[in-house]
Each structure stands twice: as structure tokens, then as C-alpha cells.
Amino acid sequence: MLKDPHISRAFDRDLEAVQAMIMKMGGLVEAALSDAAKALDTQDEALAEQVRQSDKAIDELEEQVNAECARVIALRAPIATDLRTVLTVMKIASSLERCGDYAKNLAKRALVLGTMAPIPGAAGSIRRMARQVGLLLKDSLDAFVSRDAGLAAEVRLRDQEVDQMYNALFREFLTHMMEDTRNITACMHLHFIAKNIERVGDHATGIAEQVIYLTTGAMPDTDRPKAALASGDE
């Protein structure tokens, strides 16, 4: 994970420990997102409840990462790549914590949607989108572990596919709502879910940008291509 070892081996152990926490967080978030989407698709209440409970572990890991990073800064005064590693780790932890919240929210809405008439095809589309975004998240974290700026740059570009999926879902839900006003409540929930998954994609992009900062020392300056959003926001 690291290049040359430090003369102080305890410093290496500290840095490796916080990065291991990030990978653990990442694993939990990927699982939460995929489980929540599966719970929605298969109407699995128990699984949805389990996702809601698992968010606590993600929040606790974020606090641990922050506490450890504060300790490393205070005791080791990291500089250069070490400093960028600590800064990056803190930002990634905060992104992953947000993603965990989105997964938890998805699980909550899955429970509510279970009580309503299903919108045909919606849960399947949401699940596909969640799978796509889960892959983005995984690749951004892989790029972090292997310090792979090339993979990170690719993740940045791939986020627009997620934006396009969100746009398609937005139009689909709008159509359902216009066709039958009794669909509005369910479609509003589904739309929030799609929007939140799209936000997870943005966090994956943010993590990829942090990896580029970590490896090159500068944030990427060129604007990444964005699909025009049908909802008109951003």
C-alpha cells in the first residue's frame, strides 16, 4: 500500500491502520448499498432492517478514522505524501459515511414502498443503477489502495453514465405520476432513491479526485463531462 517504509516503523503501522479502516468502511458501504437495493427489489423487509442497523458500524468507523488521523497529525507531523494521505483518508471517510446514510435511507424507503402498489420495472432499474454505482465506488477505492491515478481518472469519466441512468429514471417516474396520480407517493420515494444513488456516484467521483490529489499533489483541473440533468438541478 505504501512505497518506501519510514525509518519509524510505528508511523507506517499508523498510516496502514487508518487506510485499513477506510477499506473496511468501503466494504460495509458497498454491501449496504447492494443489500438495500436488493431489499427493495425482492421486498425483503428483514434485509432492509438489517441495512438500517448496519449504518451504525459505518458511522463508528468514521469517528475512529477521524480520531486516528488527529493522533497521527499530532504525534507524527506528517508531510508531503504522508500529509496528503491523512487528508485524503479523512475526506474519503466523510464521503463514505454520507454514502452509508444514503443506503440506510434507501432501506427505509424500501420498507415504506413495500406497503404500496409497485411501479412496474422501477425496483429492477434502481437495482441496476445501484450495482453500477457500487462498481464506481469499488473502483475509486481500488484506485486509492493501488494509488492508481489512471483508474481514478476513469472513475471520474464513468460517473456520467450514472447521471444518464438517473435522468432516464426521472423521466420514467414523471410519466407514471402524470398517468395516474395514485402513483405519486411511490414515485416520489423512488425518485429520492434514484437521486440518492446518483449522489453516491458523485461521492465516488469525489473519492477518485482525492486519489488524483494524493498521487499527483494537485486536484484535477479539467471539468469532467456531465450529462445535462433532466431535473434541471445542478
Added chain:
Amino acid sequence: MKDQRLETRVDTQTIKISAQKAQVYYGTNHAIKDVDVEIMDKTVTAFIGPSGCGKSTFLRCLNRMNDTIPSCRVEGKILLEGEDIYDARVDPVQLRARIGMVFQKPNPFPKSIYDNVAYGPKIHGLTRNKAELDEIVESCLRKAALWNEVKDRLAAPGTGLSGGQQQRLCIARAIATSPEVLLMDEPCSALDPIATAQVEELIDELRSQFSVVIVTHSMQQAARVSQRTAFFHLGHLVEFGETGQIFTNPQDPRTESYISGRIG
């Protein structure tokens, strides 16, 4: 957004000292190789690098302290405001009044506190009477943050002060001749954290008047006090740049390895 960054400001773009292809030999040992460096006026420049990398040797070239070492030979050009300091017409004693120096270990003269500071102005004839000399002694001791501690015992020997006080006395002595450049060779290595903080604060104040070049083994000290940092390795100047950049994003892997405490 660039103008909102917290970069420590370098106040002038005036070049005070410029070294061009500087070489130093101790006998057959080539200690400094092809060093090109520009020391800005009113700026603190830190020299860092592992022991034996040549940073102290190079610092000592800047006021010809190496003249006293018979086997030492300096080649290339070192210019103070465009004039070659190794020119035969330059008097090293006059040069050292313009480029003062503070050493690693405090080395006050075995004289009174007052005379330690007054010595330079006296031999260079910088004052016309006792009142002027008193004024210089007081203002230098004040600048060195020592006045309040010693004002009631100026006649006491300088060697009777504590280590930190002695080092500040040496700084007061070094600035008494109103130098244009102050060279400091690990000035805080024998000091406790409080005295170190006082000296660092002093360095920051001094840079409003002249340029300071400091050799330090403490990365954190270089980061705290300097605006520009030069990294030396095996007699080469590896990297020279804005201190914030050197410590967040060094361009040379050797700089990175050294400052982050890795085996290079």
C-alpha cells in the same frame, strides 16, 4: 482563488545573494557541486538535508567563513547584490559585517553582556559616542528579546547567562553591525522549546529588515520559519522552492524521502 491561498508571503523579488555554479573542495573532496541558488532579500531561506550533505559548508561560503580552512577551495561565483564576494578587493572582515552569522552552540565572548553586543559596532566604528553605542546595545537586545531579562545586569559576563539567553545574546551581537544578511547554522539545536520559539519569532521579525538563511535539522522548524526551502543531498542542491510547496508536494523523490523520514 489563487490569491486567497495561505502561502507565506515572500515580500520582495530582490535577489540579495546569488550563487552560480558554486563548487567547494576540501582538498580532493568535492563537497559542493554546481550549486545555483538565489537568496531573496527580506526572506527566510532554510537549508535542509542529511548530515554531511554540504548545507553548512555552503552556508559558510556565503560570508567566506571557509577562508579560515586551509584545504578549502571555492569555485564558481557567489554574488552579494551583484558583486563577487570572492573578489580579491573584498575585505572578508567588512563582508562579515554585512553578512552576520550565528552558530549552533552559543559562543559569547568572555566579556560583559554589554560588550558582547557593543564589540562589532566599536571595531567597525559605527558609533560616534557612548550614548549612540548604548542605544544600539539596547535596541539589539530588545530585538533579540533579551533586554528585559538582562537590562539590570549589563556588566555581568555573557557566559553567565542560560543557554537560550546566550544564544539570543549571540543573535543580538550578530545584528549589532546592522548586517544585510544573517546566516544561522542550527541556531536552536541547543535550546529548549520556549527559547526555540523565541528565536523563531525573532527570525520572523528580523526578516522585515534583512534576509535570513538558516540551516536546520528540524523539518518542522524549516516549515515554521522559512518562506523558501532548499534541500541539499550529497553536495547537490536537489530542490529549491516555496516552503509550503516543498512540504506538501515536493517534486524530487529524494526530497520526499528525506523530509518524510523514509529510507531513501
